[in-house]
Amino acid sequence: MSYKVLIALAVSLGLAAPASAAMSVGTFLAKAAPLRANPFTAFTNPDYQVLKAEADAATRQLRAEGAARKAAGKAPIACMPDGEKIGILDMLTGLDALSPAEKRLPLKDGYAKVLAKRFPC
Template sequence: MGALSLAAATSASAAMTVGTFLAKAAPLRANPFTALTNPDYQVLKAEADAATRELRAEGAARQAAGKPPIACMPDGEKIGILQMLGGLDALSPADKKLPLKQGYAKVLSRTYPC
């Protein structure tokens, strides 16, 4: 899995669901000019980065074990936060109950299938 551009970290034990992530992101998306000053910005940034790092580590472990990758992102390709949010928005209601990492893995596998 190639580099993914997102943001900072929280512990895996405090993993947020896709639905919660999208609900907290909605006000920031509605008013992007004040997003950086919104207290939820850092929380969302940390959650997105934690999911990204965990997926990278999982991808490396899968590769080392000879298992197929989660997604086949071209080298040098990056997924931006707006693309990530759009992919999460498109998930089914059941998938929106998943932890962010699992929902994001679904987005990546649909965006960059192997």
């Protein structure tokens, strides 16, 4: 098999760039910037669904981690009151406030830092 065929096969199987690769905080903020600048067209921007999926995935992962920490008797990452939610604008503002090093973290980890700062235990 030629090298080009192997590359084409890897790409077609999704091996070249795994879909599970986490988006960094910085990438998330960079993709969100045009949507924030023009909120009236945000829903029609192709990146909207990508960003929504990333934020939803980070939230699900943090909930799962929180449940696992609780089951293991470990301290929670954050102590958000029951029924409390954080809106997307608050999330983005919190992510904006992270240090440059923290903005290189996966979105889930950066979001955990935002929640920990906003809802300390």
